[in-house]
Amino acid sequence: MSKPTDSVPALRRAVRVLDMVKESARPPLAADIARQLDLPRSTVHGLLAVMVELGLLEKNATQGYRLGTRLLDWVGGVTEKRDLVTEFYQALDGFSDLDSFTVTLTLLEGMEVVYVACRNSATVLGASFRVGMRLPAIFTATGNAxxxxxxxTTFREWLTLHPASTWPNPLTxxxxxxxxxLVREIAEIRxxxxxxxxxxxxDGLWCFGAGVKDYSGRMVAGVGVSLxxxxxxxxxxAELGGRAVALAQAVSTRLGYRNMGTDSLGGMR
Known part of the structure; x- marks a missing residue:
């Protein structure tokens, strides 16, 4: 079998450079990188220049290269999501009254929610939830929450970015x-x-959702309780809605949020 053609060699070379810089005892020079990776010097110089421009690498006073600060932004984003999922499951362990429900954690990405954590109940719901699944936000309890x-202002901006003409057909x-x-629904949720x-x-599936905030008060996720x-x-x-709110507050607290009595939902904005 022939080897598949590599359509993005520059990307692979960039990753190899990052790996090498990370493992080096001292910031390597361009010549060091070219020699150790067995790459043409002209190729390496061009690649390094772009990586510095993009913040993936930084040059020190001796012309050596070290990892750039932009990578910290990416690491922070990944860590935040992993911490969020961990805190969700740990908070959920303290809610025995939710054992018979399917409980989910979602993120809002544009017009969709993406499921990043899920604990399915033994009860047949007619629909299965799984990590990585995406659904239109406007049809879901977590998305609307x-x-x-x-x-x-932010909600109006969201509507501008996602006008009704781009909405998917209803699922039911x-x-x-x-x-x-939608505006009326948002007002009722608040x-x-x-x-x-x-x-x-x-059809036949109900879900109750509430929003999760991080330590800064920024909305970062939604939890759903389905039956x-x-x-x-x-x-x-109202009790089922209250259970979703209680779980969302517990996750928010674990993320460092402390102002739920003043700016949570329920007309308290």
């Missing part, structure tokens, strides 16, 4: 179809303190 956590007959309906997916993602519509009559709806 995160939209409701935005201030009015209950799905939100207009800006007017008033009661939690979001409700009343069979918008899947079959057939089990809904066993609970008070």
């Amino acid at each position: 995160m939209l409701a956590e935005m201030d009015d 007959p209950n799905g939100i179809r207009s800006v007017t309906t 008033e009661r303190g939690y979001a409700v997916d009343d069979e918008q993602v899947h 079959p519509q057939t089990d809904l009559a066993r609970y008070d709806v």
Whole structure:
């Protein structure tokens, strides 16, 4: 079998350079990099110049290269997501009253929510959740909870970036179809303190969602508590919403957030 053609050799070379710089005892010179990686000097000089320009590498006083500060931004983003998932699961361990529910953690990415953590219940929901799954934010409880956590200016900016003409078709007959309906839904979420997916993602599936904030008060995620519509009559709806809020607050607290009594949902903005 022939070897696949490498369509992005420059990217592979850049990664090799970063690995070498990281492992070097002292900042290597361009000549050192060319020799150790067995690359043409002209290629290495061009690559290093671009990597310095992009902040991936920095030059020191002796013309050696060290890792750039831009990499710290990337590391921080990855660490933040890993910490968020860890804190979610640790907080969830303290909520035995959620053992019979499917509980999820999502991030808002543009028009979608992406599922980054999930604990499925033994109850058949009619829909399965998995890490990495994406759904339109406007149909999900976690997505609408995160939209409701935005201030009015940020929410209007989100609507401008994602006009109704770009929205996907509803997944069920209950799905939100207009800006007017979404704005009304956001107002109701802010008033009661939690979001409700009343069979918008899947027929027969309900979900209650609330937003998670980090130490700075920035909304970073949403938690969802899901159950079959057939089990809904066993609970008070407000109580289920309260369970989602309590979990979201617990995760927020673990992330260092301390101002939930003054600027959380529920008309307290």
